[in-house]
Amino acid sequence: xxxxxxxxxxxxxxxxxxxxxxxxxxxxxxxxxxxxxxxxxxxxxxxxxxxxxxxxxxxxxxxxxxxxxxxxxxxxxxxxxxxxxxxxxxxxxxxxxxxxxxxxxxxxxxxxxxxxxxxxxxxxxxxxxxxxxxxxxxxxxxxxxxxxxxxxxxxxxxxxxxxxxxxxxxxxxxxxxxxxxxxxxxxxxxxxxxxxxxxxxxxxxxxxxxxxxxxxxxxxxxxxxxxxxxxxxxxxxxxxxxxxxxxxxxxxxxxxxxxxxxxxxxxxxxxxxxxxxxxxxxxxxxxxxxxx
Amino acid sequence: xxxxxxxxxxxxxxxxxxxxxxxxxxxxxxxxxxxxxxxxxxxxxxxxxxxxxxxxxxxxxxxxxxxxxxxxxxxxxxxxxxxxxxxxxxxxxxxxxxxxxxxxxxxxxxxxxxxxxxxxxxxxxxxxxxxxxxxxxxxxxxxxxxxxxxxxxxxxxxxxxxxxxxxxxxxxxxxxxxxxxxxxxxxxxxxxxxxxxxxxxxxxxxxxxxxxxxxxxxxxxxxxxxxxxxxxxxxxxxxxxxxxxxxxxxxxxxxxxxxxxxxxxxxxxxxxxxxxxxxxxxxxxxxxxxxxxxxxxxxxxxxxxxxxxxxxxxxxxxxxxxxxxxxxxxxxxxxxxxx
Numbered sequence: 001x002x003x004x005x006x007x008x009x010x011x012x013x014x015x016x017x018x019x020x021x022x023x024x025x026x027x028x029x030x031x032x033x034x035x036x037x038x039x040x041x042x043x044x045x046x047x048x049x050x051x052x053x054x055x056x057x058x059x060x061x062x063x064x065x066x067x068x069x070x071x072x073x074x075x076x077x078x079x080x081x082x083x084x085x086x087x088x089x090x091x092x093x094x095x096x097x098x099x100x101x102x103x104x105x106x107x108x109x110x111x112x113x114x115x116x117x118x119x120x121x122x123x124x125x126x127x128x129x130x131x132x133x134x135x136x137x138x139x140x141x142x143x144x145x146x147x148x149x150x151x152x153x154x155x156x157x158x159x160x161x162x163x164x165x166x167x168x169x170x171x172x173x174x175x176x177x178x179x180x181x182x183x184x185x186x187x188x189x190x191x192x193x194x195x196x197x198x199x200x201x202x203x204x205x206x207x208x209x210x211x212x213x214x215x216x217x218x219x220x221x222x223x224x225x226x227x228x229x230x231x232x233x234x235x236x237x238x239x240x241x242x243x244x245x246x247x248x249x250x251x252x253x254x255x256x257x258x259x260x261x262x263x264x265x266x267x268x269x270x271x272x273x274x275x276x277x278x279x280x281x282x283x284x285x286x287x288x289x290x291x292x
Numbered sequence: 293x294x295x296x297x298x299x300x301x302x303x304x305x306x307x308x309x310x311x312x313x314x315x316x317x318x319x320x321x322x323x324x325x326x327x328x329x330x331x332x333x334x335x336x337x338x339x340x341x342x343x344x345x346x347x348x349x350x351x352x353x354x355x356x357x358x359x360x361x362x363x364x365x366x367x368x369x370x371x372x373x374x375x376x377x378x379x380x381x382x383x384x385x386x387x388x389x390x391x392x393x394x395x396x397x398x399x400x401x402x403x404x405x406x407x408x409x410x411x412x413x414x415x416x417x418x419x420x421x422x423x424x425x426x427x428x429x430x431x432x433x434x435x436x437x438x439x440x441x442x443x444x445x446x447x448x449x450x451x452x453x454x455x456x457x458x459x460x461x462x463x464x465x466x467x468x469x470x471x472x473x474x475x476x477x478x479x480x481x482x483x484x485x486x487x488x489x490x491x492x493x494x495x496x497x498x499x500x501x502x503x504x505x506x507x508x509x510x511x512x513x514x515x516x517x518x519x520x521x522x523x524x525x526x527x528x529x530x531x532x533x534x535x536x537x538x539x540x541x542x543x544x545x546x547x548x549x550x551x552x553x554x555x556x557x558x559x560x561x562x563x564x565x566x567x568x569x570x571x572x573x574x575x576x577x578x579x580x581x582x583x584x585x586x587x588x589x590x591x592x593x594x595x596x597x598x599x600x601x602x603x604x605x606x607x608x609x610x611x612x613x614x615x616x617x618x619x620x621x622x623x624x625x626x627x628x629x630x631x
């Protein structure tokens with residue numbers, strides 16, 4: 001039973017990170033109808049920036065801030081320089097371009113930093129507190145929950161309470177009408193990409209210390225988990241993304257805890273297949289069918 | 293009398309409207325290719341033969357993938373995993389029975405079955421969903437090999453017992469023959485398949501599913517078939533790579549391999565077998581060039597990664613500037629169309 005509690009909290013902590021990453025995917029999907037397959041690679045790039053800044057200054061928090069800012073700028077750059085020009089007549093095009101970005105990012109990171117695993121520091125210790133003899137949460141887990149919670153609250157406020165959020169929703173929902181009403185649709189798209197990339201960078205900062213270490217391909221498996229989380233919740237639904245993230249996190253934690261860590265990716269694949277075949281719109285979808 | 297004349301007239305109109313420029317039957321290309329490869333293997337030094345063989349092995353999978361993605365509109369990022377399936381099956385069968393044709397047949401069979409399973413799921417998915425699912429399949433390979441490590445020997449992989457080539461043939465020459473036999477048969481079968489009704493069905497489904505269904509095309513069956521055919525090609529290619537390396541390990545089939553395959557089919561024009569061949573050549577030539585460049589500059593980090601960056605840039609630039617691939621670029625179209 002102790003083990004069960006431990007795995008549950010561990011799963012929720014992992015799930016929070018997947019939720020953040022899935023949120024980043026959902027943000028871009030809602031804004032541009034593109035699943036950003038380069039999200040993982042972009043997040044790794046941001047974590048490498050944090051690694052360099054932390055190495056140079058000795059401060060984790062400076063690196064943390066640098067990663068978020070870099071993520072924001074990278075999102076803007078990718079949207080303005082590449083994604084804006086993608087021909088949307090076929091949904092394949094956006095995916096293929098994003099895959100090209102993955103190759104470029106991984107190649108550049110490999111050239112600059114080399115293809116070895118690098119250990120990364122954490123701001124808090126990762127050994128768990130004991131509550132009544134049961135190891136439950138570590139300080140780091142608390143930090144993860146706080147950071148992801150803050151992001152979720154901030155995004156909710158942005159989209160429901162601010163004029164900018166309303167414009168972003170309008171631009172995504174009905175671009176042509178919004179343009180007529182004076183909403184800078186292109187700018188909103190860029191803002192969406194910037195926000196999503198920053199959230200993705202945050203998720204990268206949170207997840208990399210809990211995995212093997214920093215490597216140009218460190219986020220490949222995480223990306224698949226987060227994609228699964230986004231699909232479980234429905235690519236259109238931010239609440240779904242958070243819930244989906246927690247579900248995937250718990251599943252991964254139980255499977256690695258009881259069956260072995262190597263089985264975990266197969267469990268994710270199975271979940272993805274079941275959800276895609278059973279409820280392709282996701283558990284929280286409002287629309288009946290989605291073709292692209 | 294008038295009937296016949298009318299019929300002739302309509303036939304003439306139809307043939308003008310519907311028949312394009314007559315191209316030679318694909319079998320002549322295959323024969324020409326076989327002669328060319330046989331001649332090349334005779335004169336090339338061993339290392340070049342090995343590279344030639346690798347081009348053939350890549351061509352086997354890119355040909356199948358370009359039919360799936362280009363003609364049927366299904367993007368698979370899981371072909372690296374299907375190649376791994378073929379390679380592992382080949383290795384296990386070869387080490388048990390030591391009979392080359394049997395091992396190839398086993399690899400084809402098992403990958404075809406895997407293709408049926410994934411294809412059935414894929415036929416219900418579109419665009420990014422399908423890409424995401426197949427990506428998950430690609431990522432799961434190392435996990436499978438470590439979970440069932442008494443069969444697949446985890447990250448270490450398996451080495452393969454190959455009989456020495458018959459007669460006085462050098463190993464590299466033998467490998468080149470095997471790979472190009474596979475590649476040319478695959479390409480020939482695909483070309484014949486695509487020219488006929490199946491090819492028309494593929495395109496109809498890609499362009500408009502509803503219209504295809506109204507015209508009597510069984511959409512789901514066409515999609516599953518396309519995936520299965522392409523998976524079989526991937527399986528054969530994987531087996532050929534196993535012959536080339538004389539070993540298999542999960543490290544030989546990383547996610548980047550699947551991305552490289554996508555690059556290879558995009559650059560030469562989606563849906564064209566010639567484009568797939570062009571892509572296969574680039575998959576061998578560019579990393580080799582990048583490695584030479586890396587060695588010249590004396591930087592180890594440059595060696596593997598330069599190729600990644602080049603492939604990535606090529607993929608992005610081709611998709612943005614010429615989605616039809618390099619073959620679609622003609623000077624006239626560049627000048628006529630102002631963007």
